[in-house]
Amino acid sequence: MAALKTRRMLVLTCAIATLSTAAACSSEPGALPGAPGAGQGIIDRAPIASAEAIAASPTAASIKQRGQLLIGGSLDAPLLSQQNPATGETEGFDATLGKLLAKYIIGTPDAKIVNSSSETREALLQNSTVDVVFQTYTITPQRAEKVAFAGPYLMSGQAIATMKDKSAIKKPADLNGKKVIAGANTPGIEAIKAQAPNAEIVSFATDPECVQALEQNRGEAYVQDLTLLAASARLNDKIQIVGEPFTEDPYGIGLKHGDDAFKKFVNDWLVQLQQAGIWQQVWKDSLGTVVSGEPPAAPAIGSVPGS
Secondary structure, X not given: XXXXXXXXXXXXXOOEEEOOOOOXXXXXXXXXXXXXXXXXXXXXXXXXXXXXXXXXXXXXXXXXXXXXXXXXXXXXXXXXXEEOOOOOOEEOHHHHHHHHHHHHHHOOXXXXXXXXXXXXXXXXXXXXXXXXXXXXXXXXXXXXXXXXXXXXXXEEOEEEEEEOOOOOOOOHHHHOOOEEEEEOOOHHHXXXXXXXXXXXXXXXXXXXXXXXXXHOOOXXXXXXXXXXXXXXXXXXXXXXXXXXXXXXXXXXXXXXXXXHHHXXXXXXXXXXXXXXXXXXXXXXXXXXXXXXXXXXXXXOOOOOOOO
């Protein structure tokens, strides 16, 4: 994730961008548009909370009265939450879910992203600058002592990328006997050793170097966190992601610590999205554009420690 954080640091960001109506702001030189945006069909299908559900959560009632959902998030994370320089829209898996949560509370997808980072997001929740955080926020028991987590809403983890013209590798066990690329000092190295002990690991310092090595056939596959691979695949149409993540990194929706009523409210909303197939469609429209196969099973709410 270090390379992804570096990308974020390099981006010329707007401090705040309105999801639905913001004009385009400065973005990373050469940045490409993000994933396809949330189609109107998805917005139309998304549920709206009942008056009883709103009344059961003071936080939801306050957001509805304000008329806008404030989200701690990113503007430069391809396929997750990236501002499209052509339209000004913020697109991707996280960004779309943020719009859908806004619709659930307010009745319209009126949300605003407050650009946050791993260093600032807990403070933004604690001082009520934002209502929620959608930002590949891994649920851990230690973090759950400071913030509440709805979800998990997405399971990430180590995944495999190959060149599109090479199809022999379909699952982690297929890495055995192969030369496999991983970032130096990344969890990918231990993940390869655990799943394919007979693989020959070759490591490089940065994500771009690993992708370049894959293109140069210095390894037959590249193992890295799914979200980082997805960003690489979005920017390089020669590579593909095969299969699902084979380690677990559960992402949660960050909420203010101790707000049990709002946590239940958000979890109930997630369950409705999953049961209606909307979660699966949002995944197909974003991460699914670079990951082969059908959408993975949606994670069970409350299934990991800290959620």
